[in-house]
Amino acid sequence: MLAIRAVTAADWPAIWPILRDTFATGESYPFGPEHGEDFIRAAWIDAPAATFVAMDGDRIVGTYFIKANQVGLGSHVSNCGYVVAPGAAGKGVASAMCEHSQQWAIDHGFRAMQFNFVVSTNERAVRLWQRLGFEIVGTLPGAFRHARLGFVDAYVMYKKLAK
């Protein structure tokens, strides 16, 4: 049974290898080898409004953060980042985290959710977000320097949460 709860300081040693190994592929997030553990922890845990972990029993199988996408007059739009442990893919963990994040966003007064940098070749993610109601509203030509494929497009994806 999957459970999603707020992160605690004690979770970091289990979260870090998941993020480190995911970012090291250079296929889905812009973090590079120059971004060490402290930088990533600040970006994933400290800077966002909230960070959550998805638990399968006592094992962390995924994590996401949520924050305002902009300050002030753009702060009613939320932004998230999601990572699932490679061994836990294809079991609905990201779907559950994304549904959870949308509810959290609504509960905290956000009116929309925006993903700024979905790598176009990350087909699983693009299909998943589309299935959950996000639209590709823009294409950033060659904006992501993919570790294997070179310069590929990135998408801005958006979903309205309030009428």
Ligand SMILES: CC(C)(COP(=O)(O)OP(=O)(O)OC[C@H]1O[C@@H](n2cnc3c(N)ncnc32)[C@H](O)[C@@H]1OP(=O)(O)O)[C@@H](O)C(=O)NCCC(=O)NCCS
């Ligand atoms: C992309 C990523 C978030 C997807 O996570 P995931 O947990 O595998 O996603 P889900 O299992 O919810 O959905 C993926 C697929 O599994 C299917 N699925 C959902 N629940 C399922 C279940 N209980 N059993 C089997 N399959 C299931 C979904 O239908 C979906 O199918 P599709 O690929 O045909 O669309 C994950 O692979 C990841 O962390 N990748 C690296 C980082 C990344 O890309 N993050 C997103 C950046 S935008």
